[in-house]
Amino acid sequence: MYVVTGGEMHQIDRYTMDQLGLSEEILMENAGQAFVRHLLTSVSIDEKVIVLIGAGNNGGDGFVISRLLAEKGFQFEIWVVPPVERVKGTARFHMDIFKRCGYSFIEYEANSIGFRESLNTCSVIIDALLGTGVKGNLRKPYAYVIKAVNESEKRIISVDIPSGVPSSEGEAEVYGVIANETFTFQAPKLSAFVYPSALHFGEVHTLEIGIPKIAFTEVAPQRQLITEKRVRTTLAKRPADAHKGKAGRALIIGGTQEMTGAPVLTTDACLRAGAGLATMAIPACIHPIVTQKLTESTFMKLPDAEGEIRSDVLKEEISYIQYDGIAIGPGMGRNISKPIYEALRSFNGPVVIDADGLYHMSNELHRWCEEPRSGPTIITPHPGEMALLTGRTIKEVEEHRFEYTLDFAKKYQMYVVLKGPFTIVTTPVGEQWVNTTGNASLAKGGSGDVLTGMILALVLQQHSVIDAICNAVHIHGKLADKMIETHDIFSVKASDLIHSLPRVLRSYRY
CATH class of the missing domain: 3.40.1190.20 (Ribokinase)
Structure with a gap:
């Protein structure tokens, strides 16, 4: 099993799309499906779930996850943290599917006062705010949202990587979601094995999302896990x-x-x-x-x-x-x-x-x-x-x-x-x-x-x-x-x- 940085994973994704012909929309759907399959092994349908969604591809994963949870009858709330007009590309594609299926979300900008109270009503928080491309200090309102999530004392599950945490090494201080578990896609991220960022991941589960092996061998990341x-x-x-x-x-x-x-x-x-x-x-x-x-x-x-x-x-x-x-x-x-x-x-x-x-x-x-x-x-x-x-x-x-x-x-x-x-x-x-x-x-x-x-x-x-x-x-x-x-x-x-x-x-x- 390979260990990758966010940049390397982006190259692997691009090879999969450009050279092999698997579209980004399909990969995002696969990621959401894999996430929910694994989630169902430990979350009851009676539990209330809150999904926090950002503007990028991590947010797109969140829309797929939210749609699938809704289809299965979960109690849930979806909070879209950035202005909706900033959700673009493949994330927008899956947001539109989510809406066409008859489901709605809460826009954080217009309802921020009730955000903490909403967190208190759930048992599981799914973090799909920021993906592997995060750099530098967090901007508003992400810093406030992440602070509220960390203080919630709820079970927190991050999508691919805890929001705010870099995907590579070299950071003396890290401010981001402190997850109980991280469901990462296809390959664990390097920062899961370097402190202090490793403290944010909790238990890491690596989920297959259908990226062919040739994409890894062609991009050739040089790191792998020693498996049993x-x-x-x-x-x-x-x-x-x-x-x-x-x-x-x-x-x-x-x-x-x-x-x-x-x-x-x-x-x-x-x-x-x-x-x-x-x-x-x-x-x-x-x-x-x-x-x-x-x-x-x-x-x-x-x-x-x-x-x-x-x-x-x-x-x-x-x-x-x-x-x-x-x-x-x-x-x-x-x-x-x-x-x-x-x-x-x-x-x-x-x-x-x-x-x-x-x-x-x-x-x-x-x-x-x-x-x-x-x-x-x-x-x-x-x-x-x-x-x-x-x-x-x-x-x-x-x-x-x-x-x-x-x-x-x-x-x-x-x-x-x-x-x-x-x-x-x-x-x-x-x-x-x-x-x-x-x-x-x-x-x-x-x-x-x-x-x-x-x-x-x-x-x-x-x-x-x-x-x-x-x-x-x-x-x-x-x-x-x-x-x-x-x-x-x-x-x-x-x-x-x-x-x-x-x-x-x-x-x-x-």
Whole structure:
């Protein structure tokens, strides 16, 4: 399923009309029909519905919805907020059909005094005021109408996108309808996955309205959702003649005296997610501690200083060729400089860089840009680490999650996993995948270490790199979703995710 901006959706609509011959009138009728079909699953005919209609195509959808509700016998009121003469084009076409069918509406301009009182009499408000083309501050009377809707304490359902909310990213502040649900057409809009605009959408339902697939492939938006169906069909299988060497030999480098748990979580998750062999490369000083925490891995004791791996060790003490993939960074520490690029540039397998590994990488970005590694490089920053890598503020990163990860992935030829609500996976060629699993229980130390281990394990299972990353990200979020079925959202620990991984992973495979 694609994720689009309003501009991209407009291009897709135009291709559908101009190249394929489906008229705008038909598409608008289809949208209204799809909306009402879905609405009938949760709204009783006894409930009073108010439909708020604007001048553009979103308002045209509102007229189709209103006509269909009237035909089914719903109690309803239709409020047309702009002057009626401003309703033009296809919206006017469907307004005229609505009127010819014998139905009427209330003009807001002449009846604004009674608007709030009318809202108090309904149970459902359908927002068909403003569509995906909204820009800048709201003009009168929309600002007042939206304020009244938000204060109504009614069930609010937005048509395609909440009115006043932009369809793309980059807005520090958003003022618009705060919907309980949004019924969006054909493809979810990008702003549904970026805060603060995501707060306005409520639960998003994507409805098919008959736009052929070729319209999307020709316009070619580069963003898609990671769906459960996709994960199930791309999850790696283990051949009957597999042995531990074939299942992937993983090396996890990290740990300090202050952070002994991070590499343990990564290694444990890596084993649980399928790696055949895992070796933990750690400072010698913490070896007695971590061996008590994990029995299934082997250990590489590295020379240390001040509780960290020494600077020269990564280049001189490790034979990387015996491993199929590497994760580096969890709990590694920042007091001693680590030449990550120089150590790993000749390694041909996949490398996952996380946590303190990203800090050290930020000091040598010019090397990664001048001569990218031949093997896949996967980085897993949270917004603070992405800000460090890009020279932006955290606020800027959060406002431009799609744009900045896209620029970075293409410039440095890396796979970028920008963590957070709606984690975004971006490939070196610019494809982006958006994850919708997970919840705020993941806002706890160690969650990212678990994800790093899962990504490394799945990348080693002879899968395509992007499939492996997307599967790891999606299942990692699903672990958190399953945990809050039995645990309070405050109480979930990173190790809980690992303990539930076998059960959740099995549910995807079978």
